[in-house]
Amino acid sequence: MTVTPERPLRADAARNRYALLKAASEEFAAHGLDASVADIARRAGIGKGTVFRHFSTKDDLLAAVVIDRIDGLGLLARDLLTAPDPGAALLEFMEAAAGRQRQLDLSFLRDAHSVNDLLDDTRSELFTAITALVERAKDAGAIRPDITGMDVILLMCAPNHVVSFVPDAPPDLWRRYLGIIFDGLRPEGARPLPAAS
Amino acid sequence: MTVTPERPLRADAARNRYALLKAASEEFAAHGLDASVADIARRAGIGKGTVFRHFSTKDDLLAAVVIDRIDGLGLLARDLLTAPDPGAALLEFMEAAAGRQRQLDLSFLRDAHSVNDLLDDTRSELFTAITALVERAKDAGAIRPDITGMDVILLMCAPNHVVSFVPDAPPDLWRRYLGIIFDGLRPEGARPLPAAS
DNA sequence: ACTCAAACGGACCGCCCGGTCAACTTGCTA
DNA sequence: TAGCAAGTTGACCGGGCGGTCCGTTTGAGT
Numbered sequence: 001m002t003v004t005p006e007r008p009l010r011a012d013a014a015r016n017r018y019a020l021l022k023a024a025s026e027e028f029a030a031h032g033l034d035a036s037v038a039d040i041a042r043r044a045g046i047g048k049g050t051v052f053r054h055f056s057t058k059d060d061l062l063a064a065v066v067i068d069r070i071d072g073l074g075l076l077a078r079d080l081l082t083a084p085d086p087g088a089a090l091l092e093f094m095e096a097a098a099g100r101q102r103q104l105d106l107s108f109l110r111d112a113h114s115v116n117d118l119l120d121d122t123r124s125e126l127f128t129a130i131t132a133l134v135e136r137a138k139d140a141g142a143i144r145p146d147i148t149g150m151d152v153i154l155l156m157c158a159p160n161h162v163v164s165f166v167p168d169a170p171p172d173l174w175r176r177y178l179g180i181i182f183d184g185l186r187p188e189g190a191r192p193l194p195a196a197s
Numbered sequence: 198m199t200v201t202p203e204r205p206l207r208a209d210a211a212r213n214r215y216a217l218l219k220a221a222s223e224e225f226a227a228h229g230l231d232a233s234v235a236d237i238a239r240r241a242g243i244g245k246g247t248v249f250r251h252f253s254t255k256d257d258l259l260a261a262v263v264i265d266r267i268d269g270l271g272l273l274a275r276d277l278l279t280a281p282d283p284g285a286a287l288l289e290f291m292e293a294a295a296g297r298q299r300q301l302d303l304s305f306l307r308d309a310h311s312v313n314d315l316l317d318d319t320r321s322e323l324f325t326a327i328t329a330l331v332e333r334a335k336d337a338g339a340i341r342p343d344i345t346g347m348d349v350i351l352l353m354c355a356p357n358h359v360v361s362f363v364p365d366a367p368p369d370l371w372r373r374y375l376g377i378i379f380d381g382l383r384p385e386g387a388r389p390l391p392a393a394s
Numbered sequence: 395a396c397t398c399a400a401a402c403g404g405a406c407c408g409c410c411c412g413g414t415c416a417a418c419t420t421g422c423t424a
Numbered sequence: 425t426a427g428c429a430a431g432t433t434g435a436c437c438g439g440g441c442g443g444t445c446c447g448t449t450t451g452a453g454t
Contacts, residue, residue, distance in 0.1 A: 007400095009400095009401095010399095010400060010401065010450085010451060010452075011451070011452090012400095012401070012402085012450070012451070013400075013401060013402090013451095016401085016402085036440080036441065036442085037441080037442065037443085038440085038441080038442090041403095046402080046403080047402060047403035047404060048403075048404070048442095048443090049401095049402065049403050049404065049443095049444080049445085050401075050402055050403065052442085052443065052444080053400095053401070053402075056443090057442085057443085058441095058442065058443085147377075150363075151373075151374075151377070154359045154360070154362055154363070154374065155359060155374065155377065157358075157359065157362065158355045158358065158359050158374075161354075161355065161358050162351045162352060162354065162355050163351070165351055165354065166347075166351070170392075172391065173391075175391045176348075176390050176391045176392070176393065177348075177351065177352065177355075179388060179390045179391060180344075180348070180352065180378065180381040180382065180390065181377065181378060181381050182381070182388075183380075183381040183386060183387055183388055184377040184378050184379070184380040184381025184382075185377065185381075186386050187386075188385050188386025189380060189383050189384075189385025189386050190380055191376060191379075191380055193373050193376045193377065194369065194370075194372045194373045194376060195367075195373070196373060204430095206430095206431095207420085207421060207422075207429095207430060207431065208421070208422090209420070209421070209430095209431070209432085210421095210430075210431060210432090213431085213432085233410080233411065233412085234411080234412065234413085235410090235411080235412090243432080243433085244432060244433040244434060245412090245413090245433080245434075246413095246414080246415085246432065246433050246434070247431075247432055247433070249412085249413065249414080250430095250431070250432075253413090254412085254413085255411095255412065255413085
């Protein structure tokens with residue numbers, strides 16, 4: 001979580017919390033939503049009870065991990081709003097999003113819906129930043145005019161999912177599919193699209 | 198299953214088997230791999246024990262459902278090999294694939310790996326048909342030359358996954374993303390791609 | 395050094411899952 | 425219509441899950 005606790009954590013508790021978040025991130029990356037709390041605790045080297053002392057629910061723990069990622073992406077998106085080349089900035093953002101997601105399939109965003117208010121807030125901040133990035137790229141003529149921020153949000157998740165079907169994929173295979181998808185966003189040779197959501 | 202049983206099924210057994218496959222397809226579509234055998238049985242109006250009489254394992258039941266879908270796609274792909282416009286044929290195939298998958302997220306193809314030999318065979322038949330479809334579209338100049346059959350196989354799954362993030366998506370939103378992705382396959386404005394798998 | 399709230403850990407609980415089984419029912423055949 | 429194999433059923437089992445609880449340990453203030 002990003003909220004500052006009223007009283008600072010005890011030294012060992014802070015250490016454990018950090019190890020727990022790291023272990024949870026790795027374990028969720030490896031096994032998706034099916035990762036068990038017991039396995040996460042074992043990987044972090046702490047007892048299962050300690051997990052629930054830090055996060056009252058498995059969903060809360062998941063939300064904390066996700067918020068971390070989303071927060072980082074939001075920061076990057078806001079940074080890139082001042083980059084010189086708007087088209088390159090959007091591509092760089094989508095590359096970063098795909099690259100980080102490689103560790104953590106974002107499909108729980110669908111399942112972990114409004115489980116946690118802080119998560120909802122962080123996510124909508126990310127969404128507005130991405131929309132601004134997209135508008136800027138459209139104004140520069142780098143992508144076709146019928147693309148929305150939501151399109152980018154949805155499509156930036158695709159490369160990792162696509163690659164997850166390949167058993168022994170090289171670690172940067174996702175770049176190939178991001179390349180294809182981003183080419184589909186370009187104005188050249190674009191066909192009219194069905195209505196947006 | 199497509200294999201003909203040595204002795205024909207009794208009338209009630211055949212009825213139950215049909216209802217079971219239908220229920221399983223619907224339940225897997227609704228809840229993914231987490232659909233429980235008990236729920237499937239209830240939806241089919243039969244006892245849980247009967248499920249395991251027809252399919253010795255939950256994975257076997259899943260495989261039977263998947264084989265059904267894959268088989269239909271393979272037939273379509275082979276049909277489209279003689280269509281007049283190779284580019285339109287490929288697009289039509291990808292549309293059919295996305296449209297049918299809407300009922301059944303294909304992500305279990307990754308998880309249900311080599312669980313069932315018949316599934317593996319059916320799947321590789323589909324793969325060769327798709328590759329032929331792609332080669333034909335490339336020769337006609339309808340898609341860029343650096344696309345492989347595997348690319349199409351992977352990308353045709355993407356629109357549904359992408360749309361699944363949208364809570365109340367209109368039922369044909371996937372067409373929008375298939376449109377973008379297919380535009381990314383076209384020769385116009387294509388950028389060089391990282392190496393294939 | 396003493397104290398005690400804070401933090402820890404793992405046995406434990408209830409639940410639900412996939413899969414089994416033996417008693418029961420039913421459709422085919424003669 | 426009688427007999428029997430084929431089919432059905434739901435109670436039941438072992439196991440793993442998320443979450444609880446309380447006896448124990450530990451770090452920080454004095």
